[in-house]
Structures are given as structure tokens and as C-alpha cells.
Amino acid sequence: MNGLGYIIASWALVFGSIAVYAVRLVQRGRMLTRRVPSQRRRWMSTEGDA
Amino acid sequence: MWGEITLVTGKDLRIERRSRVGLTQIAPFAVTVLVLFGFALEGDSATLRTFTAGLFWVAVVFTAILAVQRSFTVESVNDNRDALRLSGLDPIAIFLGKAAALVIELLVLEVVLGCVVAVLYGGSVHSAGLLGLTAVVATIAVASAGTIYGVLAASLRVRETILPLLLLPVLAPVLIAATRAFEDALGEAAVNGWSWLVLLTLTAVVYTAFGALAFGTLLEES
Amino acid sequence: MKTLGERDELRNTSSRGTRILGGLSLVGIVFMGLIGLWWSPEDSDMGDLVRIMYVHVPSAWLAYMAFILTAIGSAMFLWKRSVWWDLVAGASAEIGVLFCALALVTGSLWGRPTWGTYWRWGDARIVTTLVLLLMYVGYLALRHVDGDPTQRSKRAAIVGLIAAGNIPVVRMSVVWWSNRTLHQKDTVTLADTKLDNMQLVALLFGVAVFTILFAWMLLHRFRIAWLENETEQRGLEQALIERRSESLVKADRALGAAEVRP
Numbered sequence: 001m002n003g004l005g006y007i008i009a010s011w012a013l014v015f016g017s018i019a020v021y022a023v024r025l026v027q028r029g030r031m032l033t034r035r036v037p038s039q040r041r042r043w044m045s046t047e048g049d050a
Numbered sequence: 051m052w053g054e055i056t057l058v059t060g061k062d063l064r065i066e067r068r069s070r071v072g073l074t075q076i077a078p079f080a081v082t083v084l085v086l087f088g089f090a091l092e093g094d095s096a097t098l099r100t101f102t103a104g105l106f107w108v109a110v111v112f113t114a115i116l117a118v119q120r121s122f123t124v125e126s127v128n129d130n131r132d133a134l135r136l137s138g139l140d141p142i143a144i145f146l147g148k149a150a151a152l153v154i155e156l157l158v159l160e161v162v163l164g165c166v167v168a169v170l171y172g173g174s175v176h177s178a179g180l181l182g183l184t185a186v187v188a189t190i191a192v193a194s195a196g197t198i199y200g201v202l203a204a205s206l207r208v209r210e211t212i213l214p215l216l217l218l219p220v221l222a223p224v225l226i227a228a229t230r231a232f233e234d235a236l237g238e239a240a241v242n243g244w245s246w247l248v249l250l251t252l253t254a255v256v257y258t259a260f261g262a263l264a265f266g267t268l269l270e271e272s
Numbered sequence: 273m274k275t276l277g278e279r280d281e282l283r284n285t286s287s288r289g290t291r292i293l294g295g296l297s298l299v300g301i302v303f304m305g306l307i308g309l310w311w312s313p314e315d316s317d318m319g320d321l322v323r324i325m326y327v328h329v330p331s332a333w334l335a336y337m338a339f340i341l342t343a344i345g346s347a348m349f350l351w352k353r354s355v356w357w358d359l360v361a362g363a364s365a366e367i368g369v370l371f372c373a374l375a376l377v378t379g380s381l382w383g384r385p386t387w388g389t390y391w392r393w394g395d396a397r398i399v400t401t402l403v404l405l406l407m408y409v410g411y412l413a414l415r416h417v418d419g420d421p422t423q424r425s426k427r428a429a430i431v432g433l434i435a436a437g438n439i440p441v442v443r444m445s446v447v448w449w450s451n452r453t454l455h456q457k458d459t460v461t462l463a464d465t466k467l468d469n470m471q472l473v474a475l476l477f478g479v480a481v482f483t484i485l486f487a488w489m490l491l492h493r494f495r496i497a498w499l500e501n502e503t504e505q506r507g508l509e510q511a512l513i514e515r516r517s518e519s520l521v522k523a524d525r526a527l528g529a530a531e532v533r534p
Contacts, residue, residue: 003321003385010378011309014327015301017374018485025492029285032499036506198434202427206417215413216431219406220438223445230449249448253441260437264430267350 054139058147063154065124072155076120080113080159081166088170102171103232107225110160111192114221115214117155118196121148122204131204134269141266145197149261152193153186160185176237184235184247188228191254195220198261201268224253285495293488300481307477312470322471324382330478332375332401334486338368339408341490343436346429355501358425361432362415363493365408367486372405396447403442407435421504 066072087105091097098105125131134144167173175181199217203209227250234243286294308326315322345361348354379398380390393399415428 003319003324006381006385007309007320007323010324010327010381011305013377013381014331014374017370018301021370022489022492025489025496026284026286028496029492029499030283032496032503033284036499036502198430202414202430205423206419208417212410212413212417215406216410219403219410220434222403223438223441226445226449246448249441249445256437256441260434264433267426268430 051140051143054143055147055150058139058144059150059154062121062124062148062151066120066151066155069124071120072117072159076113076116077159077162079116080109080163083109083112084163084166084170098171099173100238102167102173103236103238104225104229105171106163106167106232107188107228109163110156110189111218111221111225113159114152114156114192114196115217117152117159118200118217119210119213121152121197122200122209126204131269141269142262144269145201145262145265146258148200149190149193149197149258152196153189156189156193157185160189173236173238175235177235177243180231180243180247181235184228184231184243184250187247187250187254188224188231191224191250191257192221194254194257194261195224198257198264198268201265224250227253285492285499287491290488290491293484293491297481297485297488300477300484304474304478304481307470307474312474313468315468315471318386321382321385324378326474326478328375328378328382329475330482331371331378333479334482335368335372335375335401337483337486338364338371338490339404339436339439342368342408342411342432346432346436349425349429350433355421355425358429359494359497359501360490362412362428363490363497365411365415365432366493367489369405369408369412371482372401372408376401376405396443396449399446400439400443403446404435404439407438411435421501 084105087109088098091101091105125134196217199213199220203213203216206212227246230239230241231243231246231250233239234241234246304326308323312323312326314320318325341364342361345357345359345364348357349361376398379401383392383395383398384390391398411428411431414431415424417424
């Protein structure tokens with residue numbers, strides 16, 4: 001396999017970054033959900049009345 | 051409309067003439083940048099001559115940031131921004147007026163820089179028409195983009211740092227096109243400068259039109 | 273309509289929709305690895321380096337998709353003046369910047385063994401993408417600046433639109449500037465017979481998986497942005513109530529302290 005190092009580096013970097021970002025997203029979501037009362041988590045509402 | 055534009059332009063130019071910030075601070079800064087390029091690229095070598103067009107436009111773009119900041123600093127004192135907003139002037143006229151003032155200031159600056167470049171870097175002009183037209187059109191593009199981002203950043207506490215970050219990437223196509231057209235006009239590269247001028251014109255038209263439309267939205271309070 | 277927020281067990285930003293998308297993404301990523309690294313053959317020209325393309329192309333695809341959504345969100349915000357669209361634009365831009373950076377880095381990692389250098393200024397596509405990345409880094413920086421929320425949304429929307437509108441201009445100027453484009457011609461075209469079936473599958477499968485992944489990330493990021501918006505507003509309301517209850521003198525002193533500027 002030629003350029004094995006480059007291939008491994010590319011794949012590791014892409015999926016490593018995705019994993020880190022995904023974990024951070026879930027963590028931030030958990031932290032913020034605790035701070036907002038449930039009746040105000042209506043993020044699916046499409047109106048700009050928030 | 052025309053009267054309103056000249057009113058705003060006249061106001062900005064009068065402030066500049068009286069304060070002399072442009073003459074005593076901005077122009078010397080631009081010359082300093084050109085001198086530093088000379089040091090960085092080994093003065094008397096052919097390198098400097100080859101890259102004259104690019105260095106000139108980098109200096110202009112850097113200096114334009116200062117000019118844009120200056121243009122909106124004068125609006126931020128004494129709540130001038132509110133006065134401008136409540137003046138009843140058409141926002142499009144305010145935008146065009148301020149951009150026109152910037153164009154004139156930058157063109158004066160470019161003439162000064164051009165003379166400095168001619169002395170320090172050497173070189174000769176092959177097509178004065180292309181040179182002049184490119185300078186005017188590129189300056190319109192720079193001033194329009196600068197005026198949009200200037201008003202956008204003006205009310206922010208981080209305006210000094212965010213303005214270059216927002217403005218410079220947007221000006222990248224202008225820098226490329228103006229440099230190429232200048233290279234042709236100076237006879238330094240075998241490219242078709244006139245087709246670059248077309249691209250430059252397109253950019254200038256788009257930035258000016260978009261700026262005129264967006265300016266009102268940016269000026270109004272929430 | 274029963275909204276997600278009415279469910280009491282909700283303790284994070286996931287929902288049934290995101291769990292399905294997340295599961296699909298995970299399975300998809302596993303198969304991307306199997307197809308891209310194992311089942312697909314090496315390329316006749318590029319050799320095994322073609323395997324970098326299987327993550328590079330989907331990353332670039334995702335980045336551009338995200339930036340287009342940012343532009344749509346920006347335009348819709350200016351039209352409807354709805355916070356919802358502003359949050360969509362911001363959430364999308366953050367994901368876009370991440371994948372734009374990944375596309376550039378994987379492109380460089382491919383370029384090093386192929387061209388001998390990490391970077392080629394002669395390549396219009398990577399130069400355009402770099403300028404694009406810088407524009408959206410500026411966009412994100414602008415979104416992080418404190419201030420009146422409506423003003424902030426408006427500024428962001430206009431910058432988002434300018435950035436998107438600038439893509440063709442940057443692209444055209446860079447193409448002309450570089451004269452010689454060293455990049456691969458668009459890899460997936462019907463007329464292109466060079467790609468082996470399995471290689472085409474690997475590319476298209478990666479693009480599909482990253483599209484699902486984008487949806488998953490966007491939903492989570494959007495909900496986070498929504499919650500941040502809520503906490504910010506609650507903070508403002510709370511501050512107003514406290515402000516009112518304080519004496520005028522105290523309030524003035526607090527105001528003076530808060531507004532110390534350089």
C-alpha cells in the first residue's frame with residue numbers, strides 16, 4: 001500500500017474530528033437543557049416569536 | 051438623491067481635509083508598508099519590480115482598512131450615527147455618499163503611492179489607460195465592500211479586530227484582478243489585463259448594488 | 273401540536289429523529305470504512321491514495337451543503353425576520369467550517385504524496401475553498417460578538433449572504449489567476465469511465481452518509497443554538513427584574529462599571 005501514512009492520517013483526522021464534535025454537541029445539549037425550563041424548549045416552532 | 055449623495059460625500063471629505071488624519075497618518079502608513087516590502091524582498095533585485103503590482107495593491111488594501119475605520123470613527127462620536135439615521139437621508143444615498151468619499155480618498159492615496167512606487171521600485175507604464183481604469187474600478191470595489199463592513203462593525207466593541215477579518219477575504223478577488231490588470235499595464239506579465247478589468251467591474255457593481263441594498267438594514271436600530 | 277419540550281423525560285437535545293439519524297450515520301461510517309479501505313480496489317492512476325478521496329469528497333460536499341444552507345438561512349432571516357432561520361444559518365455555518373477545514377487538510381494529505389507538496393497555489397479549487405473558509409471563520413467570529421441579538425442576527429445574515437455571493441467571484445478570479453488547474457477534474461461525471469464501479473460506490477456512499485451525518489449534527493447544533501438563545505433571553509429578563517428592584521443609584525453605578533470601555 002503506497003502512502004499508507006497519509007491514508008490513515010486522513011481517515012483518523014476526519015472521523016476523529018467528527019467524534020469529538022459529536023460528543024461536544026451532545027454534552028453542550030445536556031448542559032443547556034438543564035438550564036431551560038421544559039415549556040421553553042419549543043425549538044421546533046417555526047415562528048420567530050421566541 | 052444626487053444632492054443627498056454629494057452632501058454626505060462633501061461632509062466626509064470636509065472632515066478629512068480639516069482633521070488631516072489621512073494626510074498625516076494614513077498616507078505615511080501606506081508609504082511605510084511599501085518601504086518594508088523593499089526590505090523584505092531585497093531592494094535592488096528584480097524581485098521587487100516583478101511584484102510591484104501585487105505589493106502596491108496589498109498596500110492599498112491594508113490602508114483601505116484604516117480609511118474605512120476612520121470613515122466610521124467620525125460617525126461614532128457624539129452619536130453621529132443616530133443623527134445620520136434620523137437625518138431623513140435615503141440610506142442608499144448615505145451608503146453611496148460615504149463610499150464615494152472613500153473612493154476619492156483612496157484614489158488620492160493611490161496617486162501618492164504610485165509616485166512612491168515609481169521612485170522606489172522603478173518600472174515603466176505600458177498602458178496608462180488600463181492602469182487608470184483599473185485603479186478607479188478596483189477602488190470602487192474596495193470602497194463599497196469597505197463601507198458595508200465598516201457600518202457593520204462600527205457599533206461593535208471589537209470593531210478594530212473584526213473588520214480586517216471580515217473584509218480581507220472578501221477583497222481577495224479584487225486584489226487578484228487588480229494585480230493582474232496592473233501587471234499587464236506595467237508590462238510585467240503577459241496577461242490580458244482588459245479581461246481582468248471586466249471581472250473587476252463585475253465585482254464593483256455587485257458590491258455596490260448589494261451594499262446599497264443592505265446599508266439601510268444595517269443602519270436602522272434593531 | 274405536541275412539541276418535544278412537553279416531554280418531561282427530555283434531558284438532552286436528542287429526539288427520535290436524531291437517534292435514527294445518528295444510528296444510520298454510525299452504521300454508515302462503519303460501512304464507509306469497509307468499502308473505502310477494504311472492498312474497493314486501488315486506482316489505476318492514484319493507487320491506494322484514491323482512498324483519501326472517499327473521506328475528502330464527502331467532507332467537501334458537506335461543507336458546501338452547509339454553506340448553501342447558511343446562505344438560505346441568512347436570506348430567509350432578512351425576509352421573515354425570524355430567529356429560527358438565523359439559528360439555522362449559524363448552526364449550519366459552524367458545521368460547514370469544521371468540514372471545510374477537514375476537506376482542506378485531507379486534500380493536502382492527498383496532495384503531498386501525489387504532487388510532492390501539501391499545497392498548490394495553481395489549484396483553483398483548494399485556493400477558493402481556503403478563501404471560503406476564511407470568510408466563514410469571520411462569519412462565526414461575528415456571531416460570537418456580544419450585543420443586541422436582533423442587530424447581531426442582521427449583521428450575520430448580511431455577512432452570510434455576501435460570503436455565499438462571493439463564492440462564484442472568488443472561484444472565477446482564482447481559476448483565471450492560476451491558469452493551470454492541477455486539481456482532478458470533477459471526479460464523478462457520467463462520461464468519466466476511469467472510476468471503477470466499486471470506487472464510485474465508495475464515493476457516492478460516503479456522500480450519502482455525510483448527508484445524513486450533516487442532518488444529525490445540524491439538528492443537535494440548532495437545538496443548542498435555540499437553548500443558548502433562550503438562556504440569553506432569560507438572562508436578560510432576569511437582569512431587568514434585578515435592575516428594577518435595585519435603587520437608581522446602585523443601578524447607575526452598575527451601569528457605569530459595566531460600560532467601562534478601552
